[in-house]
Amino acid sequence: MRIGILTSGGDAPGLNAVIRGAVLKGDKMYNQEFVGFRSGWRGVIEEELLPLGRHEVRGISKQGGTILGTSRTNPFEGNGGPDRIREVLERNDIESIIAIGGEGTLAAARRLSDAGLPIVGVPKTIDNDISATDYTFGFDTAVQIATDAMDRLRTTGDAHGRCMIAEVMGRHVGWIALHSGMAAGAHAILIPEQKTSMDQIIEWVTSASDRGRAPLVVVSEGFLLDTMDDTHHERGLDAFGRPRLGGIGEMLAPMIEERTGIETRATTLGHIQRGGTPTSYDRVLATRLGMSVLELARTKQWGKMVALRGTDIITVPFEDALGQLKTVPQHRYDEARVLFG
């Protein structure tokens, strides 16, 4: 009986290392066979299978993306659902599914598991916002890419005496902004968990500028000024309730420039944060998760996923990862905030 693997949702550096870890361990220790589903749940529902053996995973742990492809297909939509999936598994001699995905994927996996399907999981999110795991793979790479970009922005900011704004990923949580901003020595870090006033931002920017520094402001894409309500991003509105096109960084730039008189430029790092070669940290974490989830599947611990706790890979039920986003706690924000301004 084969094990099927799928990757679902946005890609994250390390996906291939998870796949490789599971396949290599299964192949070497148990002669286990595998099959890949193309493009996440879509490959399950549409029965699009890919060969997935030792040859296919050769040398992939350092590749970004996922060799299986990914999509945001919901397994309950369209022709999907537990019965369809059970049918596909049986017809293709597949005993169980290893689902690698974010909160949506894990929630779906849980529902399918509750419906009796043999599913185990690996949590995946660039944003590091899944509870029940200390870190998710891909996060470290995203932080490193953002930090490298900020190191570059700082020198050009210094040369011109400009305020530089770097907008990083993080629609609901500020982990990437917090870590990359701390690493890059930002003068302000603006995250979704902490609505902040324009006055406060101006104070930080001015303080840095007064000491002769070119201010660096790091902002999560989901950050809101205290004058904005939670629906501004969904509705595409700026701080004044007007339609806006750019991201929050581009919205803040002219506001800061106008209030401080300091030339201000925003850069949206965008998709480069989630692609390319994973850091060694993410490769090790992902490889370990892949090898561990293989054990979950082999020992038929359906409804469970692997996670990082300290330096250990542990097992937790899907529900531990669901329900509540892992946001930046107040003490971590306060810790970083000391360095602002």
Added chain:
Amino acid sequence: MRIGILTSGGDAPGLNAVIRGAVLKGDKMYNQEFVGFRSGWRGVIEEELLPLGRHEVRGISKQGGTILGTSRTNPFEGNGGPDRIREVLERNDIESIIAIGGEGTLAAARRLSDAGLPIVGVPKTIDNDISATDYTFGFDTAVQIATDAMDRLRTTGDAHGRCMIAEVMGRHVGWIALHSGMAAGAHAILIPEQKTSMDQIIEWVTSASDRGRAPLVVVSEGFLLDTMDDTHHERGLDAFGRPRLGGIGEMLAPMIEERTGIETRATTLGHIQRGGTPTSYDRVLATRLGMSVLELARTKQWGKMVALRGTDIITVPFEDALGQLKTVPQHRYDEARVLFG
């Protein structure tokens, strides 16, 4: 008598290596003294001087930005002009000026030189659009940063089966797009020198997609569709003559997506292309230019600048760098175009 150095216009990786090259050589070979002007021509006009000796240039060749600061101040504006500059030089015991800057700076330097001021120059432009030199420092770094970003974009494009658009610098010329696109294996490279039809772009994108590739489109910020006239960028208009906010990449994304049905995402690399640690290529080039321009100043070859020809540093009059931008010639575009689609 001291030599004054200034950096003017946008920053470029390698500025500090030029400064260091000139100062170290002058100090070691001739006991020459130097002084820096703060923030380009503004520092000359406003008589803002910075100490610039061996100590100040220590370890700076690998730093992005410029230790002298830069600005876009025109030396003829405001209180400026030849008389004011001559007065500042005399009062501060400065024999000559080494001006490191782009076309605007070199044009101003030429006018000042024609007015009898002792000026020599080093050409600087990220965009590589200055005639009379094979390459300018900073260009190689910008291409490397853009290429690294595209390597990342490709893996995320592949994972999702998306068309990825990377918008790079280049308002008037397409050198950065040409080189980074070639290095990254782009399926289309769109540059200001080559107005292109949407039909052609769609053909390239579709061709790549049909072969199972996630299309990568590289576009210079100054590119125009054949339906756009040269004033669209200045007037901030999109392909349909409507006001637009984002850059050309963001304008193209929905057009491509609509025509091809392929999910399309644009990333504007922005300011990260010009900051941070220079490549070794740029450090070597910049160091050599700095040492050579020092000789120009020492031998009083006013009105001249240094340039790269093959592997040699040569001397050319300012006017050789002026008048005509160095655009991507047709044969270089044709060479690259073979690989499109």
Added chain:
Amino acid sequence: MRIGILTSGGDAPGLNAVIRGAVLKGDKMYNQEFVGFRSGWRGVIEEELLPLGRHEVRGISKQGGTILGTSRTNPFEGNGGPDRIREVLERNDIESIIAIGGEGTLAAARRLSDAGLPIVGVPKTIDNDISATDYTFGFDTAVQIATDAMDRLRTTGDAHGRCMIAEVMGRHVGWIALHSGMAAGAHAILIPEQKTSMDQIIEWVTSASDRGRAPLVVVSEGFLLDTMDDTHHERGLDAFGRPRLGGIGEMLAPMIEERTGIETRATTLGHIQRGGTPTSYDRVLATRLGMSVLELARTKQWGKMVALRGTDIITVPFEDALGQLKTVPQHRYDEARVLFG
């Protein structure tokens, strides 16, 4: 009353971020003043002090090395000892010492603390071999550098069909080898904790080669073949008890080549593993440790140090870090070993 900071022992990427974290937090929250001791304990004993304020720590968190300098001076040797140190502290208005160093430094700090001196500490080791902390700063950077180097070695190995050996740091523990080897997909990882037979190594190398791979062997500098006793490294002997000049990697290369007939090349990564820009992971960890140790000093918790536990910075007594090296546990080695061959 001022706080004195020193860095001692081998340098590690992140030292400057620790210093900056402590100084910035102290300056901003408490108006605390600081002073640096030059070159570790030597600066204490010889009363060589450096100014250490906000200006000095500007922009240093991304710099490798340590702005204070470091040495392996033992504070009890020569003119040192508790009385001398107490005298220096008093004369210079220094209330306490923050000592950033490895096991030797922490052991000395403990003895001084036992003798009544006001000392707190931050553990530092590239090798990640200090108990009581999940990770030490500098380790992640070393692993990343080693992994990058191995990614390069693999392509040249593949091109020539060679076996490549990468010797990494780790005299007593194999953490760097374990993590970088796992990240790079090594076919064998040889660490000091696991004496291994040449037969076993040959089996792994041959197995990889038989599958058409160019074998990659990662070896800690302190690894011993099962035929070598623990004193071979100290005595500079090779596997046959003969004097040797190169490291263990260079010793293994001809042995593997002779037994397998596969051309084999060894590279000793050496000092590049500990220098240069820290990863974002190390910058964040080091910054947090620096801010936390400042609190230890402010609250006079002499004899204690900060450490990482999961995602938290905790406080532990010096003795928790001493006595026993944190070696690679059997289960972590077994986990990685599955992938060998």
Added chain:
Amino acid sequence: MRIGILTSGGDAPGLNAVIRGAVLKGDKMYNQEFVGFRSGWRGVIEEELLPLGRHEVRGISKQGGTILGTSRTNPFEGNGGPDRIREVLERNDIESIIAIGGEGTLAAARRLSDAGLPIVGVPKTIDNDISATDYTFGFDTAVQIATDAMDRLRTTGDAHGRCMIAEVMGRHVGWIALHSGMAAGAHAILIPEQKTSMDQIIEWVTSASDRGRAPLVVVSEGFLLDTMDDTHHERGLDAFGRPRLGGIGEMLAPMIEERTGIETRATTLGHIQRGGTPTSYDRVLATRLGMSVLELARTKQWGKMVALRGTDIITVPFEDALGQLKTVPQHRYDEARVLFG
């Protein structure tokens, strides 16, 4: 009729980009078919062919190594020679050979060409020592890797007040040392073209140390002290005529330490200089060379190779690349030497 491609000699970053450039252009413009020879001339003589179409070259321009494999096999040795090669070409419907290799390969290619075989070439050498081309691909990548390593070595040297020696590739020429040393701000660059006395080296090291710098010495593997004769390296002798094991860097370290009293450490960069992802510079150069050599083959310009002159790809006869190594000219050394000490 197909075109056969081979890569021969040591690998260099960019080989795959050359292959891809030739194959893609041939496929797209002329429907030309290709075949690869496995492991250089060995694949020709032993008739080991690899499929080489559009699919095989997909995404390879950023990969180090060579997908065809390489070896140092001489086409005239063993069963080789013109007749054997002609036979293999005919039997496999191969019209011509594109040989990508260094001086040895080009010399063999010339002999084969003189014997009437249809061969064109692309010069390849990490060392940049081939006449008739301004630069060879792979050189820029090697310089960048060496420079990055030196940036790291400097911070650890500074932290400890040590003299750091970096030994780089270059058995007969000093180009890598010259460029990386210049980029890294070395205090001495020792190259094969310039025998130098120990007294001179000590003067440079001492001068840097006296100014408070940690001296950085860059040395080509083929450098000789003025007391060594040209056979010391071949005979494996040190400066005193004694057998030695390590490279020249390791030989110099204790000599410098003894004479200056400054702790000195040598690092041999070794194989990491030639592997891994090529820089964008090398990718562009290699791609252009690959596209151009395809034209040479299509137009039957046997006995010729492509080369870089300024910004142009030109055509030269094989003999222009042979006979004389391109060494570092005196004026380039003198230019760099100004910065020593």
